[in-house]
Amino acid sequence: MKKKVYIYAWALSAGLFLATGCDSKLDVKPTQSIDENAALSTSKDVEVTLIGCYDGLQDIDVYGGAFQFASELLGNDGELGFGGTFQNMLEMYNKEITTANATALSTWRDSYVTINRCNNVLSALDIVDEDKRARIEGEARFIRGSLYFDLVRLYAKAWGDGDNGSNPGVPLVLKPTRGVTDADKIPRNSVAEVYTQVLADLTAAKSLLPETNTNYANKYAASAQLSRVYLMQSNFALARDEANTVIESGEFSLVPEFGSLFFTFLNNGGSNPDEYIFSMIVTQQDGVNEMNTFFGTTITSIPGTAGRGDIRVLPKHRALYETGDARGAFFVSTNNTFTQKHLDKFGNVLQFRLAEMYLTRAETNFRLGTVIGAAPLADLNMIRTRAGLKAATAVTLASIQKERHLELAFEGHALHDAKRNKQSVGALAFNSPKLILPIPQREIDVNKQLVQNEGYN
Incomplete structure (x- = not known):
């Protein structure tokens, strides 16, 4: 019989392993648990655990691809074909997903493993070297906020589809889980509560992160993610302003040739x-x-x-x-x-590139009738002329959305753009339960407080 493993148990073992995996002490007796003080006792321990957060984020079932291809397959309206043999992906392509879907399970599980690693980092900030503390907190909060945003977009009703305050989102776990009791088996927070936490994490990350940070998250990565969150909420002014922040920073530039990206x-x-x-x-x-x-x-x-x-x-x-x-x-x-x-x-x-920010700024300026940073037509033509097309002489919401669809095709935007614009996907309405992943059945089996999404038995 296969052993059922609760998500927080996975998070506990993975998070503490990464915190101690580089320990050179060889005389530690084998044990099923490790004291918190031993696992995170120095600034270096916390820094190693932060690297573990990125390792979890990079996982193939998280930002290594699954969040993106799930959006493309679920949001596909006859523009993609699927010729593979993996049942989990065929289910998403056909919009006939089961509660045992392997991607739904692995993405949920591995995201919560990574979130718990972030929680471990955030719980130990007081022992981090002072000159590193703000950056480390910012990176951990960026990763946690980003994951909660993408989890709630895939496993819950879209923002604005009914009552955000009562629609079930995903469970918010904000403290390290180092032992599972009934108290750890919590219900799903509402969609509104999850978005509130996402914005709190990402806003804090933006204020804490440096402008440059090698290959790791920086201030502008937080702004880019905030722009997506606000756009999903139809908060066009703030989505515009965050996109404009990234563009005006001067840290990034459109490459001359599309193919070199x-x-x-x-x-x-x-x-x-x-x-x-x-x-x-x-x-x-x-x-x-x-x-x-x-x-x-x-x-x-x-x-x-x-x-x-x-x-x-x-x-x-x-x-x-x-x-x-x-x-x-x-x-x-x-x-x-x-x-x-x-x-x-x-x-x-x-994950994010500058062309998306131009298209977001164009759309939000157009919707609001504003010219923050540049006129919508100018931003649209930045994308068109880079693609080798003639500059447009007029702009509409439809023309901006078409450029977005073509420019960002196959990069993980299909489902979320359809939902925020309330566009059908084939014969399915934007709010069809078939366009929402199920809560993995294994999670419901071990946590009776979790309610399943509509349409799943």
Whole structure:
């Protein structure tokens, strides 16, 4: 019989392992638990645990690909085909998901493991060297806030779909779990409560993080994520302002050629292009790009390409591009057609890039009738002309949303853009229960306070 493991038990073991895994002491007796003071007793222990937070975030079932491909498969409206054999992904593609879906389970579990690592870091800030404390708190809160945002977007009703204050979101666990009792088996917080916590974490992260932080989260990564959160809430003014903050920072720039954005290992030695705000770093030694696994394929003429070739691009999508659009040519065809965005086996897994911020600023300025940073038409044309198209002479909400759809295709936006704009996905309304992942049945079996989402038995 397989042993059932509660999410917080997983979080406990993983979080404490990372906090102590580099300990050179060899005389520690085997035990099923470790004293908190021994696990997190020095600033270095906390720093190691923070690296564990990034390791968890990089997991293939978290920001290493699952959050992104789940959005693309669930939000697909006849523009993608699926030819793979994994049942979990076929269920999402067909919008016929079961409570035993492997992605729904692994993404939930591994996200909470990572959240618990963040909670361990945040619980021990008083022992962190003073000159590092603000940055470490900011990074942990950025990761925790980001994960709660993406969890509530996938496992709960969208913001504005009914009563945010009563719709069940996901459980908010804000303290380390170092032993599971009935008190740890908590119900789902409301969607509104989860968003409140997300905004608290990300706002704090923005104030604490430095402007530059090598490959780790910085102030502008927090602003980019805040922009997404506010856009999901239709808080257009704040979404605009956060996007504008990133653009006006001068830390990032649109690369001249669209095609140079995505081969970070093959063409850029593993370095991010200037347009990237934040990504999951993948190397030959560590990390897996799960978007490559499923969207990518091996092209013999391009050494270093790989992938199963499970997710294919259909004619309905390709027909959306204007003649001369470089993005419309960024595909490769064998027996099927694939996007070139995810061909690089060791390519970094993109989370935010500057083009998204321009498109967010264009949309929100247009909706509000404002010209913060630049006029909507100017921002729209920044994206169009980079793609090799003529500058538009007029702008509408529909034209901005079309550019967003084409520019950010296959990067994890499909489902969430459909929901926030209340657009149907095929025959399904934006608020169909079929577009929400189930709470994993294993979690409900061990925590009777968790209620299942509508439409699942």
